[in-house]
Amino acid sequence: MLEVRDLSIEFGRAANPLRVVDGVSFDVRPAEAFGIVGESGSGKSMTALALLGLLPYPGRIAGGSIRFEGEEWVGLSERALRRLRGAKVAMIFQEPLTALNPAMTVGDQIAEAAQIHRRLRRRESAAEAVRLLRLVEIPAAERRAQDYPHELSGGMRQRVMIAIALACQPRLLLADEPTTALDVTVQAQIMDLLRELRRELGLAVVLISHDLGLVAEFADRVAVMYAGRIVEEAPAGEAFGRPAHPYTAGLIGAIPTLEGPIGALRTIPGVIPTPHELPHGCRFAPRCARRTPLCENGEPALVPLGDRRAACLRPLLEAAA
Amino acid sequence: MTTLLQARGLAKHYRRRGLFGRREVVRAVDGLDLDIDAGETLGLVGESGCGKSTTGRLLLRLIEPTAGEIRFDGMTLNALGSAKLRAFRRNAQIVFQDPFGSLNPRLTVEDTLREPLDIHGVGDAASRSHQVDWLLDRVGLSRINRSRYPHEFSGGQRQRIGIARALALGPRLIACDEAVSALDVSVQAQILELLEDLRRERGIAFLFISHNLAVVRHFCLRVAVMYLGRIVETGPRDVIFGRPLHPYSRVLLSAVPRHDGSGPAHRLCAVGEPATAIAPPSGCRFAPRCPLATPRCETEQPALRRIGRLEVACHHAEHVASVPPESLPARESVPH
Numbered sequence: 001m002l003e004v005r006d007l008s009i010e011f012g013r014a015a016n017p018l019r020v021v022d023g024v025s026f027d028v029r030p031a032e033a034f035g036i037v038g039e040s041g042s043g044k045s046m047t048a049l050a051l052l053g054l055l056p057y058p059g060r061i062a063g064g065s066i067r068f069e070g071e072e073w074v075g076l077s078e079r080a081l082r083r084l085r086g087a088k089v090a091m092i093f094q095e096p097l098t099a100l101n102p103a104m105t106v107g108d109q110i111a112e113a114a115q116i117h118r119r120l121r122r123r124e125s126a127a128e129a130v131r132l133l134r135l136v137e138i139p140a141a142e143r144r145a146q147d148y149p150h151e152l153s154g155g156m157r158q159r160v161m162i163a164i165a166l167a168c169q170p171r172l173l174l175a176d177e178p179t180t181a182l183d184v185t186v187q188a189q190i191m192d193l194l195r196e197l198r199r200e201l202g203l204a205v206v207l208i209s210h211d212l213g214l215v216a217e218f219a220d221r222v223a224v225m226y227a228g229r230i231v232e233e234a235p236a237g238e239a240f241g242r243p244a245h246p247y248t249a250g251l252i253g254a255i256p257t258l259e260g261p262i263g264a265l266r267t268i269p270g271v272i273p274t275p276h277e278l279p280h281g282c283r284f285a286p287r288c289a290r291r292t293p294l295c296e297n298g299e300p301a302l303v304p305l306g307d308r309r310a311a312c313l314r315p316l317l318e319a320a321a
Numbered sequence: 322m323t324t325l326l327q328a329r330g331l332a333k334h335y336r337r338r339g340l341f342g343r344r345e346v347v348r349a350v351d352g353l354d355l356d357i358d359a360g361e362t363l364g365l366v367g368e369s370g371c372g373k374s375t376t377g378r379l380l381l382r383l384i385e386p387t388a389g390e391i392r393f394d395g396m397t398l399n400a401l402g403s404a405k406l407r408a409f410r411r412n413a414q415i416v417f418q419d420p421f422g423s424l425n426p427r428l429t430v431e432d433t434l435r436e437p438l439d440i441h442g443v444g445d446a447a448s449r450s451h452q453v454d455w456l457l458d459r460v461g462l463s464r465i466n467r468s469r470y471p472h473e474f475s476g477g478q479r480q481r482i483g484i485a486r487a488l489a490l491g492p493r494l495i496a497c498d499e500a501v502s503a504l505d506v507s508v509q510a511q512i513l514e515l516l517e518d519l520r521r522e523r524g525i526a527f528l529f530i531s532h533n534l535a536v537v538r539h540f541c542l543r544v545a546v547m548y549l550g551r552i553v554e555t556g557p558r559d560v561i562f563g564r565p566l567h568p569y570s571r572v573l574l575s576a577v578p579r580h581d582g583s584g585p586a587h588r589l590c591a592v593g594e595p596a597t598a599i600a601p602p603s604g605c606r607f608a609p610r611c612p613l614a615t616p617r618c619e620t621e622q623p624a625l626r627r628i629g630r631l632e633v634a635c636h637h638a639e640h641v642a643s644v645p646p647e648s649l650p651a652r653e654s655v656p657h
Contacts, residue, residue: 039505039506039507040505153594154594155594156594183368183369183532183594183595184368184532184534184573184576184577185368185572185573185576185590185591185594185595186594187576187578188575188576188578188588188590189590191578192588210505210506211578212506212580213577213578213579213580213584214578215580216578216579216580216581216582217578217579217580217584218578237582240580240581240582241581241582250507251506251507252580252581253510254506254507254509254510255506255510255535255580256510256513256533256535256536256538256539256540257535257538257579257580257581257583258534258535258538258562258574258577258579258583259579259581259583260581260583262538262539264514264517265510265513265514265539266510267507267510267511267514268507268510269511271475271477271507271508272505272507
């Protein structure tokens with residue numbers, strides 16, 4: 001359904017560009033839940049914004065292709081993109097309060113999206129707004145449609161965002177840290193809602209998050225990003241149960257858990273390199289315990305390894321492959 | 322173990338004018354008892370708005386309590402004169418979440434670390450300079466960073482500067498208010514390792530305030546769970562995480578996503594979202610969201626009482642104790 005090939009994103013002047021995403025490729029199948037995890041600076045949010053042509057100035061797509069249902073999106077005009085955005089792919093963000101219009105009732109905001117993208121008339125769209133509010137399980141939907149965003153709690157606002165995203169009947173929903181601003185009990189409710197919507201509407205979802213647990217429980221497949229590249233892509237259970245890339249393994253070791261023995265956390269020495277000081281060869285090599293001199297020669301490609309792909313010369317699963 | 326810090330009946334109410342000038346009282350913290358022993362690590366967990374940060378600021382006397390008493394090392398803090406308060410400040414320090422906002426952007430690292438030494442008149446100029454070097458070494462920052470400014474550092478490095486500043490006066494208690502929450506996990510693990518080393522080496526007690534339950538489980542030996550301005554359950558870490566008795570603790574633990582597939586088969590759900598501290602429910606504050614609430618819960622506020630190794634504020638704790646840890650009793654089975 002979605003085919004991203006060799007996507008690169010640059011900031012800054014063309015003469016001296018800053019490449020924040022470098023040669024990212026992945027597919028999302030219909031009705032699939034695909035997760036992208038990474039720490040800050042990994043390029044995961046930029047990748048999502050690029051898919052919708054929403055890169056903040058002066059960011060630009062420097063190369064690669066984004067095909068949705070066979071149609072190339074890179075290079076389309078803003079007008080053409082605007083028609084596709086929402087209708088095919090919709091997006092929800094971390095902070096619903098900044099994404100919602102404070103001076104408009106939530107019902108009108110949902111109705112507006114339905115009017116623009118589906119050419120519904122006023123009365124139809126108002127009824128559609130109430131139906132969507134019910135779909136995202138907002139109690140007393142008729143009354144809530146008259147509320148302004150500030151009158152709603154954080155969880156309710158995120159439900160409204162989801163309702164707006166669904167108003168255009170998209171095939172794919174991009175969710176960029178959709179629950180990061182929410183409390184954990186509310187987060188559980190929102191993730192349950194997304195799961196249900198996937199089932200009911202056959203919606204494909206790309207979930208972008210720094211929270212491995214959140215992605216592991218939601219996604220069918222995950223891509224792990226590091227310093228602008230995908231280092232590993234695997235079925236969710238595999239990626240976190242038997243990681244192939246040393247970075248994935250390091251990340252898992254560094255996360256405190258609610259189960260199991262309480263030992264010292266494994267730390268990954270050093271920090272993520274910034275785009276201007278990328279190391280030679282594998283970007284993770286300077287922090288990697290398994291590096292060899294070969295790792296500094298060139299960037300390892302993302303190659304198939306059993307049921308997954310990993311970009312590492314010495315993956316942890318060599319024997320299995 | 323000696324009690325280092327003791328709070329009794331601590332409360333902080335804010336008065337404010339709400340929409341259309343209505344007078345409102347925000348009961349951020351409302352009747353809280355807490356002890357911290359010398360050298361211990363106490364975790365204070367809860368969701369946003371539960372009053373955990375306000376509690377931290379109250380315990381460090383950064384804000385005045387509306388009611389209640391705080392004793393540090395046997396001395397009542399409420400009555401402290403400014404000289405004694407200054408002595409208290411040497412002993413109790415805080416590290417904040419936002420290493421961007423809590424460091425003065427116009428001060429170099431050296432100035433930042435020297436300031437507390439200067440204010441408290443510790444040693445002479447040469448020994449202070451020495452102390453700055455020692456602090457930098459201790460938190461794992463190179464000495465060449467002395468003359469650099471906060472904006473030149475990454476988030477993790479800035480948090481190291483914040484910790485060095487808290488360490489400068491040799492405190493006996495450090496409060497960490499979401500001190501690792503803004504950091505990426507690989508950096509978070511490094512900072513937790515540093516804090517753990519400091520605790521072991523120097524016997525510093527930590528009040529570790531966090532919404533991240535897994536981090537608290539790794540760092541703290543004792544845990545207190547807060548909900549809307551009150552402590553609902555407290556006890557040793559293995560019991561709080563292994564077999565808590567307050568329905569809220571169970572719901573909270575069950576809501577955390579787990580990457581290792583160890584998540585509960587059935588997630589326990591709380592109804593709706595946390596109420597605000599403006600008009601907290603009159604009975605148990607968790608009652609409106611509690612899957613077990615009975616009419617008694619709505620009228621009678623449960624006090625903390627000891628059950629086994631825990632202290633729990635729930636009328637139905639015994640009943641909760643009768644079912645496995647990752648579940649709650651069926652509502653129908655709860656005695657009214």
